Amino acid sequence: MKIMTCPINGPRPVSEFFYWGEMRPMPDPDTCSDDAWADYVFNRNGAPGVKKEWWCHTASNTWFVAVRDTEKDQVLRTYLYGEQP
Amino acid sequence: MPWRLLRFATAKQHPEPRMFTAHAELKKSYDVVIIGGGGHGLSAAYYLGRDHGITNVAVLEKGYIGGGNTGRNTTIIRSNYLTPEGVKFYDESVRLWQDLSTEFDLNLFYANRGHFTLAHTDSALRTMRWRAEVNKHYGVDSEVVGPDFVKQAAPMIDLSCGGHAPILGALYHAPGSVARHDAVAWGYGKGADLRGAEIHQQTEVLGIVVKGGKVCGVQTSRGFIETNKVLCAVAGFTPRILEMVDIKTPLYIHPLQAMVSEPIKPWLDPILVSGSLHIYISQSARGELVMGASLDPYEVQSTRSTLDFVEGLSAHMLDMFPFLSHVKVMRQWAGMADMTPDFAPIMGKTPVEGFYLDAGWGTWGFKATPVCGKTMAHTVATDTPHPLIHGFSLDRFRNYALTGEKGAASVGH
Numbered sequence: 001m002k003i004m005t006c007p008i009n010g011p012r013p014v015s016e017f018f019y020w021g022e023m024r025p026m027p028d029p030d031t032c033s034d035d036a037w038a039d040y041v042f043n044r045n046g047a048p049g050v051k052k053e054w055w056c057h058t059a060s061n062t063w064f065v066a067v068r069d070t071e072k073d074q075v076l077r078t079y080l081y082g083e084q085p
Numbered sequence: 086m087p088w089r090l091l092r093f094a095t096a097k098q099h100p101e102p103r104m105f106t107a108h109a110e111l112k113k114s115y116d117v118v119i120i121g122g123g124g125h126g127l128s129a130a131y132y133l134g135r136d137h138g139i140t141n142v143a144v145l146e147k148g149y150i151g152g153g154n155t156g157r158n159t160t161i162i163r164s165n166y167l168t169p170e171g172v173k174f175y176d177e178s179v180r181l182w183q184d185l186s187t188e189f190d191l192n193l194f195y196a197n198r199g200h201f202t203l204a205h206t207d208s209a210l211r212t213m214r215w216r217a218e219v220n221k222h223y224g225v226d227s228e229v230v231g232p233d234f235v236k237q238a239a240p241m242i243d244l245s246c247g248g249h250a251p252i253l254g255a256l257y258h259a260p261g262s263v264a265r266h267d268a269v270a271w272g273y274g275k276g277a278d279l280r281g282a283e284i285h286q287q288t289e290v291l292g293i294v295v296k297g298g299k300v301c302g303v304q305t306s307r308g309f310i311e312t313n314k315v316l317c318a319v320a321g322f323t324p325r326i327l328e329m330v331d332i333k334t335p336l337y338i339h340p341l342q343a344m345v346s347e348p349i350k351p352w353l354d355p356i357l358v359s360g361s362l363h364i365y366i367s368q369s370a371r372g373e374l375v376m377g378a379s380l381d382p383y384e385v386q387s388t389r390s391t392l393d394f395v396e397g398l399s400a401h402m403l404d405m406f407p408f409l410s411h412v413k414v415m416r417q418w419a420g421m422a423d424m425t426p427d428f429a430p431i432m433g434k435t436p437v438e439g440f441y442l443d444a445g446w447g448t449w450g451f452k453a454t455p456v457c458g459k460t461m462a463h464t465v466a467t468d469t470p471h472p473l474i475h476g477f478s479l480d481r482f483r484n485y486a487l488t489g490e491k492g493a494a495s496v497g498h
Contacts, residue, residue, distance in 0.1 A: 001392070001393065002391070002393070014393075015393065018382075019382055019383035019384070021337075021384075022384075035483060038482060038483045038484075038485065039333065042335040042426060042482040043333040043334060043335050043482070044334075044335055044336065044337045045324070046323070046324030046327075046334070046336040046337045046338050046384075046386075046423070047324040047325050047327075047328055047386070048325070048386035048387075051384075053384075070384050070385055070386055071385075071386045071387055072387070073385045073387065073389060
């Protein structure tokens with residue numbers, strides 16, 4: 001069983017977690033162009049790499065950030081949003 | 086008599102020739118370079134030669150042919166999709182499939198079994214009625230049937246599914262079939278090779294040279310090739326190739342896993358799919374149960390498989406077929422599914438002139454192999470998208486005009 005570390009609840013089985021995709025800066029919808037907005041809404045970086053992702057520990061509804069190697073499927077670290085750079 | 090057999094061993098004309106010509110060197114230039122020697126790439130090479138007379142073609146394959154998702158799917162062929170674009174496209178594919186064994190002179194073990202998509206809830210049944218009406222409108226054999234009909238086709242089924250997910254009905258698609266997936270790649274490869282296309286295995290693409298918005302060459306692990314046309318048909322590797330030409334797409338990669346049981350006596354004729362229980366199952370000609378579930382829940386760009394998958398799928402299998410409790414699982418594996426947000430593929434031209442894309446094949450690529458090759462060959466040869474792929478262009482995302490293919494396999498709806 002794969003284990004993930006929740007910043008609040010510690011190591012838990014990965015089945016307790018929910019994945020919500022890569023962290024991406026949102027452009028200002030009032031000022032950005034239609035193309036820039038479409039790029040934000042649809043386009044993704046599907047290539048492998050070390051990515052910062054949103055995850056949620058569903059049992060406690062804890063949202064946090066995981067730094068994960070998406071090719072090796074290794075979680076490098078997890079932290080609460082705003083706590084680490 | 087051993088002496089009589091010796092006659093065949095020494096005969097020159099009897100041995101079956103090798104399926105492909107091995108080419109020691111890459112040529113300096115090709116009219117078309119196809120990246121990816123899976124079913125889609127080889128099928129495109131085949132139709133480029135057969136229908137368009139373009140034979141100066143190289144198919145570049147990093148590993149071995151058919152070793153990617155062509156050899157990792159659960160071999161199901163059907164056309165009972167939901168959108169008009171999808172139904173027309175996959176229906177043409179089914180028609181092509183039915184003639185392939187004859188065309189290749191190679192037995193693909195194409196077996197027409199009938200395909201059931203089971204409904205366990207009222208809302209699932211409602212979607213199936215919708216799908217059946219769209220299918221019938223386009224002349225596809227598809228109808229909603231009751232639980233008794235399902236029981237008759239698969240007598241071993243527990244219609245109550247352990248009591249917690251009773252089967253209320255199903256969408257029945259009589260043309261649903263299975264085929265031997267490796268043979269499809271071999272058949273297309275052999276046909277393309279006979280017409281002059283070169284298949285280069287163990288040849289990795291390292292870069293694509295674009296000048297002034299046009300493709301002008303491909304850098305490979307075995308040297309540089311000049312070409313003005315590149316077709317990318319690499320499924321889960323697509324984002325890595327797209328980085329070389331700086332094209333952004335909505336593609337994201339999740340593994341899709343599958344497994345087979347030990348071979349057992351034939352007992353299951355049709356193909357059964359349950360969206361609610363995350364099951365699809367058919368029995369192969371060898372007697373193995375070929376089983377799949379749904380996509381892995383998060384992004385991974387590798388073909389690792391997990392115990393969680395086997396546990397989850399086995400539990401659901403036992404809900405539906407309790408008598409399987411003593412059957413052993415033989416193998417499991419995974420493929421990298423290149424998913425799109427609307428579950429429709431991305432096919433056709435791209436912002437880079439001469440760079441054509443056949444991607445977004447997620448969990449629905451195998452059944453489309455023939456029609457993809459045919460329509461992409463047309464698109465590459467004429468530099469105009471084939472009419473059947475108009476709904477699948479990359480532009481649709483920029484224009485907020487998604488296709489919404491909710492009939493796709495192994496995704497939640």
